[in-house]
Amino acid sequence: MSKDQDHPSEANPEEVFKKRFLEVMKQMGESTSKDPESVWMIGSLAASLLDQSKSPDWVHLKKSLTPEIYNSLINSFRTQGNQLAKDGKEKAAFAVEVLALSIIAPTLSEKNEPIASGDKLLNNMVQDSISFFRRSQAAPQRHN
Numbered sequence: 001m002s003k004d005q006d007h008p009s010e011a012n013p014e015e016v017f018k019k020r021f022l023e024v025m026k027q028m029g030e031s032t033s034k035d036p037e038s039v040w041m042i043g044s045l046a047a048s049l050l051d052q053s054k055s056p057d058w059v060h061l062k063k064s065l066t067p068e069i070y071n072s073l074i075n076s077f078r079t080q081g082n083q084l085a086k087d088g089k090e091k092a093a094f095a096v097e098v099l100a101l102s103i104i105a106p107t108l109s110e111k112n113e114p115i116a117s118g119d120k121l122l123n124n125m126v127q128d129s130i131s132f133f134r135r136s137q138a139a140p141q142r143h144n
Contacts, residue, residue: 014108018115021101025118028098028125036132041095043133046126049073049099058126062103073103102126 031038046058055061065073077100084093102122109116 017104017108018112021105021115021118024098024101025122038091038094039129040133040136041091042098042126043129045095046099047130047133058130059123062106074100
């Protein structure tokens, strides 16, 4: 066994990120058709962040983050995501993780083409999730 296999916590953080990023990208692609609730949650959280920051879209929000706001947001995502996972709220934890990975990806994309390509795709998925969420909010509610 290699050192990384013996002690996963000692693995290269960029490699750990890349592996999880690709796994989440795959899950996100599957969620689009199979799990509208997760897509809605991602859109809800991302739309809230857009509203708070007054950003017109997800890419602009990411580009406008100062180092202080970036660090605060990542720490908040870590805390919130861990608590949601601990509470068994897997879909909500997944939504937090998707947005965290999307926020982190640009910091690694210059060194890694698959992450750069995935970041663009994930930006589109997040923006589509925001649109899905906002359409659901604008749709008249049916009462039986």
